Amino acid sequence: MQAFAAEGIPLAGTTLLQNMERLAQETPGLQPDLAVNWQANAELRAGSGPEADIWLYLQATASLPLTCQRCMGLVETAIAVDQWYRFVATEEIAMAEDDQSEEDLLVMAPQFDLLAVLEDELLMALPLVPMHDQCPVAPVFGVGDIELGNTAAEKPNPFAVLAKLKKEK
Numbered sequence: 001m002q003a004f005a006a007e008g009i010p011l012a013g014t015t016l017l018q019n020m021e022r023l024a025q026e027t028p029g030l031q032p033d034l035a036v037n038w039q040a041n042a043e044l045r046a047g048s049g050p051e052a053d054i055w056l057y058l059q060a061t062a063s064l065p066l067t068c069q070r071c072m073g074l075v076e077t078a079i080a081v082d083q084w085y086r087f088v089a090t091e092e093i094a095m096a097e098d099d100q101s102e103e104d105l106l107v108m109a110p111q112f113d114l115l116a117v118l119e120d121e122l123l124m125a126l127p128l129v130p131m132h133d134q135c136p137v138a139p140v141f142g143v144g145d146i147e148l149g150n151t152a153a154e155k156p157n158p159f160a161v162l163a164k165l166k167k168e169k
Helices: 003-005 021-024 091-097 116-123 158-169
Strands: 011-016 035-043 052-065 074-088 104-107 142-143 147-148
Touching: 003 035, 003 052, 011 116, 011 158, 021 147, 035 116, 052 116, 074 091, 091 104
Parallel strands: 074 104
Antiparallel strands: 011 035, 035 052, 052 074, 142 147
């Protein structure tokens, strides 16, 4: 990572979603050609110690077919990652500095897995409740074999019932 930061040359790529196993599990309409476009830049910045800190900037975009929680159909959902990370030497340092630092911290590892970090960030960028702005098909609500329609017209207004009781007195 030190050499990557010293060079200052960005990495960019396109990774098929099917190669990101955990993310692929979240996308029911996964097509073999769906991909994530990403770019990573690393740089050295003056730190609090004698050595420069290594920083990583990660950007990614993808459009994923997720299940709409209203109509249960597929909804194309754009997700994006735009994140800075600062590398630290050990897990202990990361735990100690985590509460005070605004940036995300990563522990320096001999074999850093950029695509694993990318997949983690994409998973965290997924919406909690994916939905169409307006569903193409009106949702049908039901319990078992019983369809639940608009029961407001079928139920009497409770205030109308009270008004009847008052008139009967």
